[in-house]
Amino acid sequence: MKAFMDKDFLLETKTARTLYHDFAARMPIFDYHCHLDPSEIYENKTYKNITELWLGGDHYKWRAMRANGVEEYYITGDADDYEKFVKWAETIEKLIGNPLYHWTHLELKQYFQVETILKRSTAKQIWDACNKIIQEPNFSARGLIKQSNVVLIGTTDDPIDDLRYHKLLQEDQDYGTTVLPTFRPDMIMAIHHSQSWAEYVGKLGQVTGIEITGFDKLMEATEKRMDYFSEMGCKLSDHSIEPIVYEPATIQELDAIVSKAFDNEPLSEKENNQFLTSLLICLGKAYHKRGWVMQYHLGALRNVNSRIYRAIGPNVGVDSFRDGAIAEPLSKLLDEMDQMQQLPKTILYGLNSKDNEVLAAIAGNFQEGGIPSKVQFGSAWWFNDHIDGMVAQMKVLGNLGLLSRFVGMLTDSRSFLSYSRHEYFRRILCNMLGQWVENGEYPDDIEWLGQIVEDISYHNAEGYFDFNLKQSRVPLT
Structure with a gap:
């Protein structure tokens, strides 16, 4: 019987143990998507x-x-x-x-x-x-990040955020980890909540100095904030999309929808879908122009317990996942950007595991010469970031795409202790590859396998996102 969580935890074969200890364990962490508060990093929260x-x-x-x-x-x-x-x-x-x-x-x-x-x-x-x-001096936000050997942190930020703490962190020459913002325009997308949407868009207009009277002005203001985010090093956007839709509209229809929302008039399902479709296409084109990566987190069903939601608020553990069809609307959305040759690098994350094959297959339809795995099937997310979910996601990616080009794990967390999830993921990855090799399914070429492990653990993300890092972090010895 193996000891509980010893040094070979989850590593069932000799090959798996070699891959983890000699390759995966020593790689730095590239945490390109999380929900950490940049103010806590700058102020070195204890x-x-x-x-x-x-x-x-x-x-x-x-x-x-x-x-x-x-x-x-x-x-x-x-x-x-x-x-x-x-x-x-x-x-x-x-x-x-x-x-x-x-x-x-x-x-x-x-x-x-x-x-x-x-x-x-x-x-x-x-x-x-x-x-x-x-109580020890190094047990702080920055101390935990350093202990974890984190090279980059991509936070999640609202378009009207002033990014003050990102600027301060970038000016701090004594701090080596790169902390960059991610553009998350969920509030701009939430037109179905017309009153709060109108209030938010009013703030967007104030921040940008643009009077937002229609859809084009909304996009002008949004792109102005994108330019500011770019100045602060942003190369990444993120969207929570629930559900994914495709419903084209004319500019006249879009202006009428915006006007109704400003007047706090209820929108029909069609109008909401028309707005979301056009907004996502315009955002994607704007990301492509700036060389950003676009992330779609698909399928959350949020705040389903209204009693707890009313009492405590959002993001408190009463969310689930949707089970609707996504293949056709998502394909049409990406195809419209691709037809214009303005589809950015894109990562698709699915919350419902029934969509794994769908997302991996869709990603394979929109690749481009010169950009390895331009559209990615992203890591197992939220309800799927357990052993079975991670293995299932990687096996589907291997079957339908290029596992060796996978940009790997992220924490998607608000905790500075969650970097242990990278270790968890890397052990699971090495164990899966080790089983394949010892079953005779793949050659026992440890250098080849080790390079794949190091790439998935770190190098693929480093190359795919192409961030300007404060400093390169060498692998641990």
């Missing part, structure tokens, strides 16, 4: 205890605690931090089969040197051990 660091804002954990019958008072309520930690420890005991069990113990081991299993009976011991380490 933490009062493990609960603040671990449970604050982590809707994965909140969701699990609710499933374990924990009262909201101990999740997002006013219970003291130790009580919340104990309730999390009690929940961990019930999480066999869930990736949170692995992530929790990877983080304890990597950042706190704690190898004790977390459960109710060990909660006080681990609480004390972690809180002692948290």
Whole structure:
């Protein structure tokens, strides 16, 4: 019997162990998509205890605690931090089969040197051990990033954000990790919420000095913000699209839709779809012009528990995934940009695993000479970032595309401890390749395999995004 989470955790073969320890483990981290707050990085945030660091804002954990019958008072309520930690420890005991069990113990081991299993009976011991380490000077936002060997962090930013902290981080010559903004225009897309949309677009007009009276002016203001983001080093956009639609419209129809939204008149489903279609096409063309990468996160069904949403707000663990058809509207959307030769590099992430083959096949339809895997089937996301989900995503990509050109893992997280997920992913990748080799499916050429592992772990993302890094980070020895 193997020991729990030893150095060969998830590495079932000799080939897998060699690939991980000699190649994957030493590569830096290129975290091109996350939800970290740049102000916390610049100000080098410190933490009062493990609960603040671990449970604050982590809707994965909140969701699990609710499933374990924990009262909201101990999740997002006013219970003291130790009580919340104990309730999390009690929940961990019930999480066999869930990736949170692995992530929790990877983080304890990597950042706190704690190898004790977390459960109710060990909660006080681990609480004390972690809180002692948290008080050390290097246990801060920047310290955790440095420990994790992170080269680049791509945050997620609203178009009207002033990017003040990005500017300060870039001017900080003593800080080596590159932190760059990502353009996320979800609020511009949310025209179905006409009142909040009109208020937001009004702010967009104020920030840009453009009076937004119709669709063209909306795009003019949006592109002006893109130019500002470009000045701050941005080369990446991101969209949460739910659902994906395709409904063409004339400029007259678009202006009428914008006017209705400004007047707080309800839009029909067709009008909403017309606006989204034209907006996404115009955004894609604008990204292409600037050499940006476009990310589509597809299929979230958000805030389905309206009671909890009203009480606590969004992003609290009451989201799911859609099960509608995506192949035709997504293909038409990308094809329209491609016909104009203005389709940017694009990454497609699917939240419903039923769409894996669909997305991988669509990505293969829109490739371009000179740009390896220009359109990517992105990493297993949110409900899929567990062993089965990661393996399924990579196998589909291998079957229908080029796994060796995959840009690899991202954290998609608000926690500075989530870099352990890169280790998790790399172990899973190496184990999968190792099994293939030892089954005789692929040659036992360790240098060839090692290069593939290093590329997926780091080099592919470095080349695909082509960011200007503050400094190159050498692999760990």
